[in-house]
Amino acid sequence: MTTQTATDRRSPFDLHGKTAVVTGAGRGLGQGVALGLAEAGADLVLLGLPGSQDATQEMVSGLGREVEVLDLDVSDHEAVARVSRAVTSGRQVDILVNNAGIIEREDTVALSPESWNRVVDINLSGLFFLCQHIGRPMVERGHGKIVSIASLLAFQGGIRVVSYAASKHGVAGITKALANEWGPSGVQVNAIAPGYMATDNTTALREDPERSRSILERIPAGRWGTPADVAGAAVFLSSSAADYINGHVLVVDGGWMAR
Secondary structure: OOOOOHHHHOOOOOOOOOEEEEEOOOOHHHHHHHHHHHHOOOEEEEEEOOOOOHHHHHHHHHOOOOEEEEEOOOOOHHHHHHHHHHHHOOOOOOEEEEOOOOOOOOOHHHOOHHHHHHHHHHHHHHHHHHHHHHHHHHHHHOOEEEEEEOOHHHOOOOOOOHHHHHHHHHHHHHHHHHHHHHHHHOEEEEEEEEOOEOOHHHHHHHOOHHHHHHHHHHOOOOOOEOHHHHHHHHHHHHOHHHOOOOOOEEEEOOOHHHO
């Protein structure tokens, strides 16, 4: 009778021995995803604005995982290239989670070029160049996972958030394009489209009684989502359980899109 080894019994969701890079992990969804990956066994490199990720670093360390924090403004393309070289030099990055993003609410007729560029530079251009720089060694090696945080506004238009909607439609497009190009090289590129989450980005909506009520009435789950709801999806897409999933935008919305 053959005895099954511990490795053979390992869950397909187990990320021990993997290194994951997460952007914007200081709070909200990014922090939830970072903790979820750490709980699944991954060591982490956190990229974000100076001083923003100290609390997450402590929590990841408390889970017994290795964690490094590097300062990065993802809208700075030169900095993205420089930090990406530092991240990939001397270590194998198995997982990249593009979470960093902003939303600016404004009537479209009043939207300034500065506001438009700020949102697109962070949500779309910075994401693409991180995929390019950190994804290149994955393609060369023949293995890797890229997970980007999109939005329900990758499918819808929203209200007074035209730059955000455009950027998130772009995230879905990049996800599909890279999946087509890099899939044959063993790299899976997917995205998560969170629904209405209880984070800083939705504070204005949650504080508006009428808007909040109309949103909750449409969600079959009857509640706002949490970072933990997104973390599970991120662990799944980062794991070997998702090896045959590529170019997919996974909706995590409590059923919103089903209505």
